[in-house]
Amino acid sequence: MAPAPLVVPVTAAMPVAPAPVAQETAPTTPPKSTVINAIDLPSVSLQRFDLLDLQPYTQERVFATTASRDFHLFYVGRDDVHNILKHVLSRVSISLYLNMFGFDDEELNDILMKIALDASITMLVTLDKSQANGPHEKALLDADRQHNLALFNTHFVTKTHVQEFSIGQSATHQISHTKGFVADGRVAGEGSTNWSASGEGTFVVKDFPGGAGFKAQNNTQSIITDPDTISRFSAELVAEHMVAQKQAAAVKAVANTALRAKVARPPSAAHVAEPHPGLVHHRPH
Secondary structure, eight states: OOOOOOOOOOOOOOOOOOOOOOOOOOOOOOOOOOOSOOTTOTTOOSTTOOGGGGGGGSSSSSOOTTOOSSEEEEEBTTBOHHHHHHHHHTTOOSEEEEEESOBOOHHHHHHHHHHHTOTTSEEEEEEEGGGTTSHHHHHHHHHHHHHOGGGGTEEOBOSSOBSSSEEEOOTTSSOOOOOEEEETTTEEEEESOOBSHHHHOOBOBTTBSBSTTOOOOSOEEEEEOOHHHHHHHHHHHHHHHHHHHHHHHHHHHHHHHHHHHHHHSOOOGGGSOOOOGGGOOOOOO
């Protein structure tokens, strides 16, 4: 009798789970700092700046849905212009081109002084000649004499030397009345606001304009992120700085010429000292 054929039971193949695929997690973007004065925070910059960052400084605390993403106008005495300026300027990490007519703000001056001593930042500051005798302008000049700010890529001019910040006039020898800046080639500011307590508005009560001693001029301050405006304004600020440099160099040349002439001029015969009477020899009669 023939043996029965061997029957091999067929079993369904067990499903094999696919090998786990490593999931690539997108790098988390750190939240932007909301600190007003970030000058001592090297990791905070203008690289991710957006005009919406300035909403908290307005009276409404929010921009309209139709607001421009390239330009916003703020009002002294209504919006906190002082802290808007601190917010932007304290985040500079690459360059700052600035021309300011009235310069009398202690906190903004402190921010500029720290920028001036940062060799990684290029700064051009132009101040008006008629306004350059105030205490804050003097502080900048004293810092130049102490540190030689040109070594820190900060450029300026006084009446007698061409070094760092630039104090001068317009090309036609009128006042240098520009009140604006370009920060890091990304953010510009311009308006009628001088850097002073009444020019920016004094916020006596925290986050609210008013209170005893409140004072504010009628001024405007725009903040701009439009690339074309920033490019053209940068060129203008550099041109105004170069004019002031040439004026200072001309004054220095005149002063040096006068000094050389004074040193080289022999004493006049009228001013030659008369000999002592005891040394005068009289001919006998």
